[in-house]
Amino acid sequence: MTILNARNLSLEEVQRLFGFQEQYADSFSNYLSLETLTEAEQQELLQIRNDFRRYLTAGKVSEGQVKFLAVAPLLRLAGFYRYPIEILLEENVADIEVEDEDIKIKGRFDILAVSKAKHTKLQRYFWVLLIESKNSQIDISTGLPQLLTYSYKNLENQKSAWGLTTNGRSYQFVYIEQGNPPIYYLLPELNLMETERSSQLLQILKAICQL
Numbered sequence: 001m002t003i004l005n006a007r008n009l010s011l012e013e014v015q016r017l018f019g020f021q022e023q024y025a026d027s028f029s030n031y032l033s034l035e036t037l038t039e040a041e042q043q044e045l046l047q048i049r050n051d052f053r054r055y056l057t058a059g060k061v062s063e064g065q066v067k068f069l070a071v072a073p074l075l076r077l078a079g080f081y082r083y084p085i086e087i088l089l090e091e092n093v094a095d096i097e098v099e100d101e102d103i104k105i106k107g108r109f110d111i112l113a114v115s116k117a118k119h120t121k122l123q124r125y126f127w128v129l130l131i132e133s134k135n136s137q138i139d140i141s142t143g144l145p146q147l148l149t150y151s152y153k154n155l156e157n158q159k160s161a162w163g164l165t166t167n168g169r170s171y172q173f174v175y176i177e178q179g180n181p182p183i184y185y186l187l188p189e190l191n192l193m194e195t196e197r198s199s200q201l202l203q204i205l206k207a208i209c210q211l
Contacts, residue, residue, distance in 0.1 A: 006093075006107030006149040014145045017098050017105075018152045019181040028187055028200075031175055032207035037199055041077060045202050048073045049192055052168060056193075061136035066168035070192060071111065071133055078205035084117035085128060085209060096153050109150050113209075127154050129208050132165045140165045140172045140189070148184060151176045162208050169193055171201055 014020060028034065037045070052070045055061045061069070080087060089111060096105040110133050114125035130151060132143035143165030151161050155178040163174040163184075173187040190201045 002103045004105045006146045009145045011145050014148050021183045023185045025185040034203040063135045066133045070168040079209045084115050088112040093150050127161045130163045134167045136168050140170045
């Protein structure tokens with residue numbers, strides 16, 4: 001049996017192995033109800049943006065710094081640190097075996113938010129948001145194969161899941177849907193450095209948290 005690491009898979013390989021089809025969605029409003037941000041939220045968001053900009057101006061921002069300076073504060077501000085959501089970090093996913101290919105895929109996700117209030121038949125927690133982060137100089141699309149690979153196994157337990165791949169500056173949300181074939185929808189890319197797009201980013205995170 002061939003053992004592969006999800007980190008080394010290309011998007012083409014993931015599409016072939018799991019049958020994923022790519023679609024584009026023009027608007028978040030088809031999936032989420034977005035609420036206006038409060039003045040306090042806007043001020044905190046501005047602080048997150050300014051903190052990250054300082055590091056970005058100095059040069060490459062490492063993957064660890066991206067998680068610490070941008071992703072973690074955004075998740076806190078959006079409500080992901082409060083019950084019933086629980087944050088899991090860098091845990092191994094169950095081995096993913098590909099039928100008829102004699103292939104086993106191993107991997108470790110970056111950040112997973114689960115709901116302790118929701119359950120599925122086969123697992124204890126409901127996946128709310130899976131996040132793959134990269135350093136600031138890597139294109140966000142490089143995190144997509146890992147995101148899809150880890151989500152594929154979970155689609156046995158729930159009909160859909162949200163994913164997010166980011167390099168701290170750019171944010172690509174993905175809506176992943178169970179089916180034959182499974183489909184993933186790429187939503188419009190957002191940018192923490194742009195005032196309007198960063199506000200929308202926080203609105204979307206809040207909406208996903210409240211699903």
